[in-house]
């Protein structure tokens with residue numbers, strides 16, 4: 001037997017990949033020219049309907065190959081050329097490994113401890129309180145393992161602007177993470193940067209271990225422009241938020257909104273709608289593992305509609321108001337709405353995941369390429385034990401009028417051959 005192939009097959013039988021390897025072997029054997037009895041025996045020996053190692057029938061495999069189970073599977077991997085099809089070595093984590101990890105671990109952030117060069121990009125970072133919690137939680141362990149952390153954050157708020165209030169990056173945190181930071185923390189914050197236009201930022205990494213977005217902005221990501229017309233979005237915003245106009249406040253352009261008799265001012269871009277496809281494509285292209293936390297109800301259903309295969313859940317020009325959600329999302333709405341705070345589920349157990357994520361019309365990223373999410377986990381709640389959170393998530397418990405927010409853990413992968 002080819003000793004290099006035999007050695008390479010070792011990683012295919014690792015706990016985190018085993019179930020995927022068995023699925024691939026079964027498929028290969030079923031389509032092979034082996035005699036029928038042998039084919040059926042091997043398929044039965046490898047098992048078909050469970051993600052766990054207990055699906056294997058060691059006695060059957062031994063009978064057919066003369067080898068103990070792990071060696072038998074490694075031999076089959078070599079025989080059926082699974083090894084040769086492995087992607088060339090890369091420092092990017094394999095999506096199968098990422099999925100296996102997040103399925104087995106309550107905190108997706110623990111994945112940072114698994115990789116050699118951990119990195120995280122936080123989109124719409126606000127006051128940087130998530131960064132602070134992340135560092136408090138993970139930095140000591142990373143340091144102890146001799147690993148440096150690259151932590152990058154962007155926010156569209158222009159530093160020094162009088163608009164945006166508490167979402168401005170905290171100067172105290174900025175100082176602590178940069179000037180006073182140890183050598184093993186590579187932190188950078190870009191203010192005044194639109195996350196949908198990162199191509200011109202040469203110091204960002206092309207790929208991060210994790211991409212996060214805590215409390216994705218609304219209405220920015222609450223309406224998908226490929227589904228809703230500008231007129232529909234505009235009329236819905238006027239109805240729910242109020243009439244708006246552009247004004248100048250002490251020389252700075254701003255958006256003034258008349259909301260329930262009050263005159264509110266926001267950054268000028270506040271009502272520029274970019275839609276969830278922009279956020280999803282950006283996260284999928286830049287991250288091996290993505291987390292969207294403290295997602296409000298409106299943004300959540302619009303994101304969800306883009307993650308599922310069923311086009312009926314993306315009706316053209318229908319705004320997802322609470323009264324239409326049960327009819328549009330049917331059983332999916334029922335199953336997800338019944339999740340209690342703290343509970344989680346796999347979206348693929350509820351409805352098939354979308355096989356190709358379409359491009360966004362608002363995202364300006366180089367290096368297009370089709371991707372999809374191979375794993376989507378949905379949790380209910382703002383904060384979770386042992387997991388760092390942003391300041392908006394921490395405020396949810398004080399917001400009696402808000403329904404509990406949503407939390408998504410997503411593992412992207414490239415769609416081959418597209």
Ligand SMILES: C[S@@+](CC[C@H](N)C(=O)[O-])C[C@H]1O[C@@H](n2cnc3c(N)ncnc32)[C@H](O)[C@@H]1O
Nearest residue numbers: 124126155156167194195214215217390391392
């Ligand atoms: C609801 S706040 C959440 C802030 C913080 N992540 C948290 O969890 O508290 C949304 C943030 O996204 C930022 N933002 C909105 N649109 C953005 C865009 N296109 N690019 C980058 N940041 C954006 C806002 O300035 C704001 O700080």
